[in-house]
Amino acid sequence: MPTSSDSRSGPEHPAQSGFHPAEWSSEFLGTFLVLLVGLSAVCFDLGSGSPLQPLPHSLRLLITGLVFAATGSVFALTPPGRRSGAHLNPVVTLAFWTQRKVHWHDLVGYVVAQFLGGLLGAWLVVLVWRGWAASVHDGATQPGQGVSAPEAVLIEAAMTALVVLTILVMTSHRRAARYTPLVLWLEISALVWGCAPLTGTSLNPARSLGPDVVGSMLGSYWVYVVGPCLGGAIAVGLFRLASPVEVLTTKLFHDVRYPSTMASRLPVRP
Template sequence: MKRRIASSRPSAIPAYVAELVGTMLMIFNGLSWVCWNFSPESPIVKLIPNPNVRLCLTALCFAGGGTAIAYSPLGKRSGGHLNPSVTLGFWLMKKISTRDAVAYAFAQVIGAAISAALVLVLWSDFARSVHLGATLLGKGVSPVMGFGIEVGITFLLMLTILISVNSSIMPWTGAIAGALVAFLVSTESPLTGTSLNPARSFAPAALISIWQDQWIYWIAPPLGAALAALLYRQGIIGTGKSYCSKLFHASDIPCHHANCGYCSPTKVDVFRTTRRKL
């Protein structure tokens, strides 16, 4: 019986491909806007001389791209994580298998690397003048402060996603998360660059060999997401209910996750009452 149930689930490979392509499109869109909005030679800089206005524009375009992908066929297929930190959070919630989580993280890093390479080739001088959009600590921000900030903002993002996706407002999760990211980028990026995403930080840093303080962006965001998941699991913040790891669970696309609560009500976890251990 178990074999029949397992074989009836759709293959996960299309979801892996969707996660790779979705991450690639999101990072390409975001880094391109950074290049065009902040390169000294860009016509946008001349048209909009106020850097704060350009920062808000970048935030809206970067977050808007991610939101659009979450609701696209790509996001509906994979779940629209587009971020190893988010995948880690859902893995701790036991809503994505270890195999799928590793495949998602690999796809996200590869997708980010491809997009960064395309940005470097297409926007050459623009891209180099802004360090390919690499996340860097702002003036006067110490590594310890930067680490704490990245932990905090990723904690907020992951917790927002968990609260939204496991409630009646699930269809709005992508929009809510996107609005939060836009706010964080527009207000916090002068401090740390608002990474939230190890793949987003690693790709440009690797291509242009900027390694100073990059460890912050590989460790702090996953740690923030993990803390959010652990607190949510225990019902300390939020309901503790867990349905699926997809940001938008579309009824017309079969879900490949074995523990999907939408496919089987018995798979809905209520960590607040059961207090299950990791």
């Protein structure tokens, strides 16, 4: 078994079974906000009639990425985010589950909450932005021009592997763990900036499902399930090669003042 990467971490707080409405509601809220704010940024920055149209497209993509990624990172710092851990992505929860940090009750609860939050966020964006949303295909992620579906799968897998591996590495070091939201903000922003024209930079099946359902564009959705899940599996495999390093917390911003229903070697409130 892997051992802690920080000798000062305590005995493991075990993963808890049962119904956890506070944590699941937090994941629902966080994913809803990521879709609502992030897709609103897509509509405002890239949609028809955008006041930013005089700016270079690359700069508008960078602004969109900074806003999209910041929403999840800022949520991780809020009380709900500190409570649930702010996974906001089924692939992240699955990755922690493979590390034996998540009870299957929370695995199901988190994933369902994330998908429902993404659906509601996407629906509200279409309701609010209307024509602007339609001009960017409701924020749906689709393979770019000249990019085949298999190529999009590999690109999404590579990007997701980088993000998930970053999360696993950061949360396996006591001092680094609290900087996970900042690192992810910069990393995901860069990925959106550089790779959005290729795949839309989803990294997250819950992020892609909402716009695809709302806009009835499910034809390419499988790309954004297979790609991120493959990337998550690659990240987990690479992380295991780093034995004896062990994940210390499943929270992207660990706060000892909050309880945890997941396994943790960092202190949690009873």
